Amino acid sequence: MNRNFWDPEIETLPRKELEKLQLKRLKYQIERCYSNSIFYRRKFKMAGVQPSDIKTLDDVRKLPFTFKGDLRFDQKEGAYTSYIVTSKKIVEVYQTSGSTGKPIFNFWTEFDRDYITHLTARTLWSMGLHEHHVVQNAFKYENWAVGIAVHRAVQLIGGMVIPIGDNKLPKQIEYLINLKPHVLLSTPSLALDIGNKLREFDYNAEELSLEFGAFGGEPGAANPSFRKKLEDLLAIDAYDYYGLMEIGPTFASECQEKAGLHWSEDCHLVEVVDAKTMEPVGEGEKGVLVITHLVKEACPMIRYWTGDITKLEYERCGCGRTHARSPGGIVGRLDDLIILRGVKVYPSEIEEIVYNFPEVEKVQDILQQSDKLIVEVRLKSEVKNIRNIAVSYTHLRAH
DSSP: OOSSOSSHHHHTOOHHHHHHHHHHHHHHHHHHHHHHOHHHHHHHHHHTOOGGGOOSGGGGGGSOOBOHHHHHHHTTTOSSOTTOOOOSOEEEEEEOOOTTSSOOEEEEEHHHHHHHHHHHHHHHHHTTOOTTOEEEEOSOOTTOHHHHHHHHHHHHHTOEEEOOOSOOHHHHHHHHHHTOOSEEEEOHHHHHHHHHHHHHTTOOGGGSOOOEEEEOSSSOTTSHHHHHHHHHHHTSEEEEEEEETTTEEEEEEOOTTOOSEEEOTTTEEEEEEOTTTOSBOOTTOOEEEEEEESSOOSSOOSSEEEEEEEOOBOSOOTTSOOSOEETTOOOEEGGGOEEETTEEEOHHHHHHHHTTSTTEEEEEEEEEETTEEEEEEEEOTTOOSOOOOOOOHHHHHHO
16 A cells, blocks of 8 residues: 555546546536436526536536525425436435535435545545554544544544544543544544643643544634644644535545645546636635535535635645645635625634634634624633734734
8 A cells, every 4th residue: 555645546647637537527427417317407408508518627617506405495395306316225314414404415325435435535544544543533423424434434444443423522531541542533623622621631732642633524724823723732733624415524635735625536526616706716716615526426416516615726736646725725604704894704714813812722703793803712721811812904904
C-alpha cells in the first residue's frame, strides 16, 4: 500500500485525464437517470434537455438544479421516491437531520455502500490514518451515516475503532485517557468542549496518545484561529472534513498540507455558482457549492444545490493530489449570510476574528440587531479582567 495515497492512480490523475473520466461517467449517469427515473425525466424535459445534449463537461449547465425542496415534494406521499434510478436491492436507508425542514431519505445499494466506504478510507488515509491507529469515533451513529461510514473505513484500512458515538463529555474523556486512541473523529464543537474540559481539569493534553483529529458536520475546522485553538487544547493536528447526507457522508477532506478540502472528482462533478445568476464563478471566487453524482447507483443527485458557500482551486496540491480543492473549506451557508452596513459576512468569518482573542473559550451565538452584531462568548474561567472584545467594521471589511 502506498503510504501517501489510498488510490494513487486516481488521486494523482492528470487534469485532462480526470475530466475525460468525469465526462464518460456524467454521460452514463444522465442517460440512466433519464431512462429510469420519472423525477429526472420530468425535470429534464421541462428544461428542454436530453441525454444526447451532454457532449462536454460544460454542458452540465444545461441541466436543471435539484433543490432539497424538490426532494421533499417527491417524498410527500411516502419514503420511496421517483428519483431512485435502480432496480437493484436497496440495502441501507438514511435520512438528513431535518434541521432545515422535513428530513430527506437517502438510499444505498450494496455498490453505494462499498464505494462510500472506499472514498471515506481515501479521505482518512490522506490525513495520515493507517492500519496501526486506534480511532475514537465520536460521530453520531444513530441513523446518521457519518459514524457508520468512518467506522467501516477505519476497519477497511486495518485500524481499530472505538465506537463511542456522540456520547457525553465524561465518557469521551474517559476513553481518551484510558483507551489511548491516536485519532479523534467528531464535530468541531464537541472537540472544543473536550479540549476545554481537559483544560478545566488541568489535564495536560500532551499526555494523551492523540496524534490528529478530523472534524466535520459543521463549519469550523478550516478556520485558522479555531483550528489553532483545537490544536493547542488537544495537542494534535486538526483537519477539516466534509460530507452531506444527500451526496455522501464523508467524501471531502484536507490532507496533511492543510491546504483545503480535496474533492473526490472521480465520483462527483463539483461546481461553484453565483447565488443570484446561477452561473459559474471564477476560480478562487466564493459561490454556492453544486454537486452531481457520477457513480451513485440508487438515487444520484444531479446538480444538487447544497446551499453551502465555498470556492474552488485547481492547482495541484503540495501533497501531489490533482483533484480540485476548497481552501478555507465551507465558509457558511447561503441562508446564514449577514449583511452589515453593506458588508457581506458569514458567521464562521466572525468566529475567526473572535477566536483570536485568547480570553475566549467558545463562541456561543452570533446575533444581528439592526446595524449591530452581538457575539455571545464564554470566557475562560481564569479570566478576571474583561476587556472590550470588539469585532470592528474594519475587521469585517478585511474579510
